[in-house]
Amino acid sequence: MTAATAQGVDTGRLKAALDAEAHRIVYDQYLPETTDGLGDELRCISEVDRAHLVMLTERGIVDADRSAALLRTIGELRDQDFAPVRALPMPRGVYLAYEGHLIAQLGDRIGGILHTGRSRNDLNATTTRLKTRAPYRALLDAVDRLAGVLLAKAEEYRDVVMPAYTHGQPAVPIGYGHYLAGIAAGVLRAYRSLLDAGRQLDVNPLGAGAIGGTSVPIDPRRTAELLGFDSAAPNSVDAVASRDFVLELLSASAVLGVVLARAGRDLSTWTSEEFGLLRVGDTLVGSSSMMPQKRNPFLLEHIQGRSSASLGAFVAAASAMTTGGYTNAIAVGTEAVRHLWPGLRGTTDAVTLLSLVVAGTEPERDRMERRAVDGFTSATYLAERLVLDGTPFRAAHHQVGETVLGALETGRSLEDAAAFDAVEDGALAPDRVMAACAHGGGPGSTAGGIHALTARLDALRAESAARSARWSDGAALLSQAVAEAVTSCRQK
Structure with missing residues (x-):
């Protein structure tokens, strides 16, 4: 037995160790708590x-x-x-x-x-914001990275044809890049929401005292500047009573988590042997302790599991806050707030793992295209050609349905079974159909869509960097x- 085998690096089928970043996320949970x-x-x-x-x-x-x-x-x-x-x-x-x-x-x-x-009340409200900056920054950086990976891979695989699925069945031909760009759109909306949610992090509560301000002629705007805030709280009651930024950050993270979980489910399905549409690299899969043949894309299960961390944290924090009056309250400032950081950390881990998986997964191009053909995904396009040739849509829908049924009964493709003057030879090839569907944000418009999403990412990245720069400048x-x-x- 070699040293590599002894360490679990070489399983026989798998010859590479798990990606180091993925290993940290998945297995460091078993180590003693190291945060100070x-x-x-x-x-x-x-x-x-x-x-x-x-x-x-x-x-x-x-x-x-x-x-x-x-x-x-x-x-x-x-x-x-x-x-x-x-x-x-x-x-x-x-x-x-x-x-x-x-x-x-x-x-x-x-x-x-x-x-x-x-008072300790305004002090605690201030230090809570300061402690949140690092995990919030880590989440923003992870989301930024994921968006960049999705858009880069969307461009790389823009012309790789695959079936889109509805209700688990082949629907219409799209590009794998078009799918990834769709996920990127959801991630960028979450990026926007996280930046908006972080605005309350930039309000300085220092100076509110216990709840009624102070008669000492302090200058909260100066402490705001020195601590990297962009404004001072205008109302002393709200300054010490509210931790709404906790709920807003967890809410935005929870919505992002839904996107992550849904993407994880798709990728889990498509990497299965039965579908075989995607192949995850060896550094991102695991083996079995008993079954030598296994290549388990188990990181996708961790993505689905951790993506709900912020949702659970939001429910717990909101539930705690509802028990406190609108004043300084332990239920709000301590019990509710303690759920924030684990929630953000779990979501950050899920985002990071999805970045690794998307970057390290390749489409099985031939298999994808074969499934697009065998799934009769060009049928809708055929019906639309008949409509543009003068046939009412419902009649066209019926005619194409009968054509598909005939093709299934005779073992032919849609292209071979179709005999309509409105369709030229080769027009039903999935790649041509995909290119033709350029309206309504369809796969034929993917290049322009990626360009627009990239511009949105650049704007969000600039806003995020400006916030970090203000914090650094204040320090x-x-x-x-x-x-x-x-x-x-x-x-x-």
């Missing part, structure tokens, strides 16, 4: 603190020396990955343990100024402001 939830929370809190202190200093609410001392100590904690805070008991939550550490280090006169003009601006505040005090 406490660290993520502390990093977001400290980021908000830095922006808040810069703003308080600029407004003259806190003197520069005390602010600089706090900023230096917060910076040291960040460099230490918050090790001193991690070791503390947290009977009243993460923030109060963290603030208590700063007060213990610097004294109440310095450490005690941190919470000026704010850079904040780091610069903190450095200047600390340096200016040292030079005094």
Whole structure:
């Protein structure tokens, strides 16, 4: 037995290992949880603190020396990955343990100024948005990649003829590329919805206090700028009460998940031995522990399973939110919100797996075309030719139906069985029919459709990049402001 065989790489029939990215998604679920939830929370809190202190200093609410001392100590904690805070008991939550550490280090006169003009309520509303940025960004990047793969493969396979199916039966001839472009259209709508849903992520709730704002003359627009938000919340009640962005993101992700699941079902059917229309590459299939002959496109099952993650999360989050009044509420800010990140992660995994499968799957061209012929998919086109030659549609429909029946009884193709003056020789070949169906967004218009979808993707990509750039610019601006505040005090 070779080393490769021992590791499960060479199964006899399969000679390649599972794609590394697919392996991470499918099998890392069995590894211990590696996300650092406490660290993520502390990093977001400290980021908000830095922006808040810069703003308080600029407004003259806190003197520069005390602010600089706090900023230096917060910076040291960040460099230490918050090790001193991690070791503390947290009977009243993460923030109060963290603030208590700063007060213990610097004294109440310095450490005690941190919470000026704010509450844990608006702080939590702000940090939730900051924590959502990374998984939201990951989902957008995955959707962007999937859309690009679908459109690239749609162009590559634009002229590959296959039967479209309705009710599981061959219907009309289309291109495999036309089908992929159709899926791309659904993915791009979801991309648009996700970007729209993310707008509430860009509203800064900091400054709303517990629920009634504050009498301290703070400047939420400045903290918004430093944290990469594009606006400040105009109403303090809404700022701390609402987590609607959670529902909006999960809703958009759930709709995307439906598209993914439906595509996964099609591909699962078409990759079966009975259909044999598609072949998935060896790095994207699995074998059987018992049956040596198997090539299982099992990633498609994971796509179908994970595509519903956001739907389940939406139901759970919405159900939790309905129990809380329109104020700061644990049911809303904690219990509902906790469903967001697993929902986004599951959808991201499904999107990534579908990208891999679409990129690594090739159509069985001859088989596809043979099924288009044997399925009499040119029958509708034949009926339409008779209509354009003057036959009423229902009569044409009946005549062609009888022709198909006769072809089945005699074992002939539709082309051989048809004897209509309105149809020239060779006109019923599926590729010619496909090309002729250029109206109503049919396969004859695929090239133009791909061009339009590509332009839409470019616009969405630019909007997504602009949002990410604002977040990065805010982080850079904040780091610069903190450095200047600390340096200016040292030079005094």
